[in-house]
Amino acid sequence: MVSEQKQKLTIKQVAEAAGVARSSVSRAFTRPEMLSPETVRRVLDAAEQLGYVPNQTARALSTGRHGNVALIVPDIANPFFPPLIRAAQMEADRSNFCVFLGNSDEDPKQEDKLVGRFVGQVEGLILASSRLSDERIRAHAAQRPLVLINRDVDGIPRVLIDSGSGVREAVAHLAELGHQHIVYVAGPATSWSNKQRRFAARKSAERLGLKVDIVAAIVPSYDAGREAVAAITATGATAAIAFDDLTAQGILAGLADRNISVPGQFGVVGCDDVLGAATYPSLTTVSNRSVEAGKAALSLLLELLQSQSPRDIRYVLDTHLVVRNTTVGHKE
Amino acid sequence: MVSEQKQKLTIKQVAEAAGVARSSVSRAFTRPEMLSPETVRRVLDAAEQLGYVPNQTARALSTGRHGNVALIVPDIANPFFPPLIRAAQMEADRSNFCVFLGNSDEDPKQEDKLVGRFVGQVEGLILASSRLSDERIRAHAAQRPLVLINRDVDGIPRVLIDSGSGVREAVAHLAELGHQHIVYVAGPATSWSNKQRRFAARKSAERLGLKVDIVAAIVPSYDAGREAVAAITATGATAAIAFDDLTAQGILAGLADRNISVPGQFGVVGCDDVLGAATYPSLTTVSNRSVEAGKAALSLLLELLQSQSPRDIRYVLDTHLVVRNTTVGHKE
DNA sequence: CTAAAGCCTGCAACCGGTTGCATGTCAATG
DNA sequence: CATTGACATGCAACCGGTTGCAGGCTTTAG
Incomplete structure (x- = not known):
């Protein structure tokens, strides 16, 4: 008892x-x-009988092992992250680790503050889609084992979802459908994924002889996408590739507001496949590997904690285009 | 430097x-x-100059204050929770608290395990939509300050989103539209919200003279909803109120599979309003107060940590029906 | 001018474990 | 039978702060 x-x-x-x-x-x-x-x-009997359980804090003090890791994301409410967080958390769980979750709110200052708050209580950290400068990331990595997700900094272990491959497929897909002028609707300037997608879109559009414009949405969200539609239509393009699905969904709404039919008059492609087939028309998008990324980042971190081998690790997951109904007509 | x-x-x-x-x-x-x-x-100058920052672990050992709280949810990937988590996390942040996040995966055993893992390192816990028995909850609450979200246990401080009010509005709305036989698609049996919604649906349907059937979806998810459609149509009802939006979305898909038009032939109402207007047709649903709930739970917990007053607190947030297009035709 | 009352600061014990080292026991070995 | 070594256990220092208590110094009151 x-x-x-x-x-x-x-x-x-x-x-x-x-x-x-x-x-x-x-x-x-x-x-x-x-x-x-x-x-x-x-001893075990006595402990059991008394209901004793070792004090984790005291143990951490003398050993330096807290059995905790921290995971910081820019926005928990962005549907890209929950599956990633979940996967990371379950992976941590398998090794009896606890995870601190931080929400940087897309703000580098806030992210820095969170790292500072966490760093004293964790053995390692994971920064997903970090908005910090390379310099700050390096500084933090010097203190504690650190793994990045979707951020490519030399020498820092990182897990990257290569949306480039999917975006290239998207551009090719649009070209095949006859589009000659497309627009890339950009996300946060400090986002590595955004740079990668913009680059891939521009590059493969050029190669295929398409004209490509860039329109900024700054914050990846439904509202930002909706507001970006004015700028998008102003370019005269006939299709858009959006930084992410949320933005794409906003764009769909904005187009509907203007009575522009999709995919008839305008094609839309998202990124991350977080909405499933839930939009109407269902969204053509680039697949997402966030579950694998979360899991991989966590196990990579735990591995680093074991063997202090400071190898330069760069783990890349590729992506593909998922064709649904915002690029090609349905029921025709 | x-x-x-x-x-x-x-x-x-x-x-x-x-x-x-x-x-x-x-x-x-x-x-x-x-x-x-x-x-x-x-002292501060010297500390600054050396780059000293107090060791949180050592401090926690001697004071007993870790500056941490734990938040456990059944499923991070369920869109109901991320905004709640985010709100809680930001509220914690304002008081310089760190939050451990746990995912119980809808499993009481797992939830118990997580509590055990966290309890030694936190000052208090929040259990959102706990799947634990009252008994276990009480046991844990005896160890550490504990706040519940959407779980009503006497004597344990709790924040409740009263979806009953919204569900009653939903039933009235359906009755007004002429439906005479509806079905409630139930969620997890251990879910307090589910009990509450089922009770409200049944009760107000009876009062209005509607026939009501219950169909189980067990796990709240798109797939479960989709699969429940067979059972739903078998009842002969003309409208369904689903445990949550995800289930409702699955139901929409299942109905579409069978070429049953919504809202023409069948009406659908969700709960929690997590999808915005993203479904097609856009979902009529019961509003959600998860952000407020998360914030309230966290600040309630912090308050409890300050004043050791073990008052019996029961904080209720009411909800309302948000009418969109799965109950009444659009563009008519 | 002396005593009482504050105000600062240092000493040392303490929080609850972990771990290097020393000690003691007992069996194997020459 | 004495020696060596393996094994099990205890001692005490340590992890890095916090805090009750006491002492020294200054200020205020009598």
């Missing part, structure tokens, strides 16, 4: 109950092979 | 640099009013 004590259970009471030294109790938990099986059993 | 030292900075070095005792350094940070302004400045 676990008695409802006032939380006063320390290693000392267990030691007394089992008739051994405090150190033996400690070892019974952490290195039982050092003790005789008989002693281990006696 | 912050030198790139090996993390060896302790209170001791600062004490030496400033020419004071360790205790004075400690006080300079925690209770400057106890020291002469001159000393405080000297």
Whole structure:
């Protein structure tokens, strides 16, 4: 029976109950092979009986291992992240790690502040789509093992979702459909993914002889996409590739406001495939590997914690175009 | 200049640099009013110059305050939770608290395990839509301040989103439209919200003289909703109220598969308003107060940590029906 | 001018574990 | 039978702060 004590259970009471030294109790938990099986059993029994559970904080203080990691994302509410967070969290769980979650709100200052708050209590951190400067990232990485997701900084272990491949497929797809002038609706300037997508769009459009314009949406959101439509139509393009699905969804709404039919008069492609087929028309988009990315980043971090090998790791996941109904007509 | 030292900075070095005792350094940070302004400045300068930052773990060990709270949800990827998590996290942030995030995966065992893992490192916990038994919740609440979201256990501080009010409005709305037989598509059996919604649906349907059937979807998800459609149509009802928007969205898909038009032949109402107007037709649903709930729960918890007053708090947020196009025709 | 009252600051114990080293026991070995 | 070594356990220092208490110095009151 676990008695409802006032939380006063320390290693000392267990030691007394089992008739051994405090150190033996400690070892019974952490290195039982050092003790005789008989002693281990006696200690464990006493602990069980008292309802003792080792104090994680005290342990962390003397060993330096907290069993915690931190994960910082720009916006939890952006549907790209929850599956990633979930995957990371479950992976951490398998190794009995706890994860701190931070929301930087797309703000480098806030992100910096969060890192500072977390760093003293974790063994390592993961920054997803970090908005920090390379310099700050390097500074933090010097303090603690650090893994990046969707951010490419030399020498820092990173997991990258290569949306370039999917975007190239998207451009080719649009070209095949006869579009000759497209627009890329950009996301946050500090976003690595955005740079990558913009570059891929421009590059492959040029190669295929398409004209391409860039329109900025700054913050990736439904509203930003909706507002960007004025600028988009002003370019005279006949199709848009948006930084992400949320933006694309906003664009769809903006086009509907103007009675421009999709895909008839205008084609739209998203990125990240976070909406499933839930939009109307269902969104053609670039597939997402966020679950794998979250899982990979976490296990990479744990691996780094084990072997202090500071190898330069760059793990890339490629993507593909998922064709739905915002580029090609349905039911025709 | 912050030198790139090996993390060896302790209170001791600062004490030496400033020419004071360790205790004075400690006080300079925690209770400057106890020291002469001159000393405080000297210590802070030295600390600044060395790049010293107090060790949170050591501090937690002696004070018992970790500055951490834990938040456990059944499924991060369920769009109901991210805004709630985000709100909670930002509220914690305002008080310099760090938040551990746990994903119970809808599994009581897992939830229990997570609580156990977190409890040693946090000052308090928040369980959102807990799947634990009342008994377990009480046991945990006895150890640490604990706030529930969408779970009503006597004596445990709780924040409840009263979807009952919105569901009643939904039933009235359907009755007004002429529906005489509706079905409630249920969610997880252990979910308080589910019980509440089912009860409200049944009760107000009876009062208005509608026939009501219950169909189970068990796990709230798109797929579950889609699969439930067979059972739904089998009842002969002409409208459904789903446990949540995800389920409702699945139902829309299932109905489309069967070429049943919405809202013409069948009416659908969701709950939680997590999809905005993104479905097609846009979903009539019950509004959600998850952001407020997250924020309220966190600040309630922090408040409890301050004043050890074990009052019985029950904070209720009411909801309303948001009428869109899955119940009444659009463009007519 | 002396005593009482503050105000600062340092000492040392403490939070609850972990771990290097020393000690003691017992069996294997020469 | 004495020596060596393996093994099990205890001692005490340490992780990096916090805090009750006491002492020294200055200020205020008598």
